Amino acid sequence: MMTKTVVEKVDSHQHYWLLERNDYGWLTPAVTALYQDFLPKELAPLRQAHKVTQTVVVQAAPTLAETEYLLSLAAIEPSIAGVVGWVDFDADDVIATLDKLAENHYFKGVRPMLQDIEDTAWIANPNYAAIFTKLAELGLTFDALVKPEHLPYLYDIARQTPDLAIVIDHFAKPNVAQGQFEDWAASMMRFSALQNVWVKCSGITTEASTSQTSASDYQRYFNTLVNAFGHGRIMWGSDWPVVNLNSDYTSWVTLCQTLVSDWSASEQEAFWAGTAQAFYRTLDK
Numbered sequence: 001m002m003t004k005t006v007v008e009k010v011d012s013h014q015h016y017w018l019l020e021r022n023d024y025g026w027l028t029p030a031v032t033a034l035y036q037d038f039l040p041k042e043l044a045p046l047r048q049a050h051k052v053t054q055t056v057v058v059q060a061a062p063t064l065a066e067t068e069y070l071l072s073l074a075a076i077e078p079s080i081a082g083v084v085g086w087v088d089f090d091a092d093d094v095i096a097t098l099d100k101l102a103e104n105h106y107f108k109g110v111r112p113m114l115q116d117i118e119d120t121a122w123i124a125n126p127n128y129a130a131i132f133t134k135l136a137e138l139g140l141t142f143d144a145l146v147k148p149e150h151l152p153y154l155y156d157i158a159r160q161t162p163d164l165a166i167v168i169d170h171f172a173k174p175n176v177a178q179g180q181f182e183d184w185a186a187s188m189m190r191f192s193a194l195q196n197v198w199v200k201c202s203g204i205t206t207e208a209s210t211s212q213t214s215a216s217d218y219q220r221y222f223n224t225l226v227n228a229f230g231h232g233r234i235m236w237g238s239d240w241p242v243v244n245l246n247s248d249y250t251s252w253v254t255l256c257q258t259l260v261s262d263w264s265a266s267e268q269e270a271f272w273a274g275t276a277q278a279f280y281r282t283l284d285k
Contacts, residue, residue, distance in 0.1 A: 012276035013237025082108035109141030170203025202237030
């Protein structure tokens with residue numbers, strides 16, 4: 001029996017950027033769908049249309065300055081409930097930087113841009129163990145922007161730091177367009193017993209072809225998330241505006257509504273809002 005979709009939503013993953021800041025190295029005129037300013041005024045109509053009451057803004061540039069910029073937006077934009085920022089893991093003062101950022105109520109955690117780092121094993125550097133420990137001590141989170149090849153290293157970190165709350169962004173980006181599934185699914189299933197690891201139902205249409213637009217194209221990937229993480233460790237995110245590369249905000253909401261339509265009301269509430277609120281601790285203003 002189809003259950004009614006929960007009205008309130010928390011978007012656990014979206015971005016804002018201002019081109020004149022010049023710290024988005026990956027964002028060039030060649031990426032035509034994204035090469036413009038995306039700010040709260042652009043997202044507002046979509047939030048309102050889909051009853052998204054809060055969002056978590058995630059870094060899109062490997063600079064501390066961008067993190068500070070996002071925190072300044074959070075201070076004036078009521079819909080922003082949290083910021084996932086960036087710190088230099090190799091800086092001598094990285095621990096002090098985390099201490100200072102943690103003083104800001106809106107700062108929720110960090111995300112190194114692992115998918116863009118040439119060394120797949122970069123995150124396994126033993127020198128970073130102290131950073132993960134510090135994040136856990138401060139009650140901060142770790143967003144893992146990874147691809148399937150990074151998952152073994154992330155698994156080791158999750159086991160070694162059980163008090164650190166980790167969330168895998170964007171299904172870990174399996175290559176849906178080329179049908180990548182079995183190896184990705186096996187890697188994701190390894191996390192089933194690790195209660196400190198969560199996952200975001202976001203960003204997967206960007207890994208698909210433009211013809212893969214129906215829920216059936218993503219059903220087996222979604223089922224794997226449920227099998228690996230249960231209903232309580234999956235959170236919804238839009239990945240706006242990056243979602244516009246192969247889809248759009250409304251289409252992604254609609255697709256996800258189909259995917260969770262047979263869940264109970266409480267399971268849907270967790271998916272759309274409660275899980276993100278729990279993972280990022282309080283999202284209260």
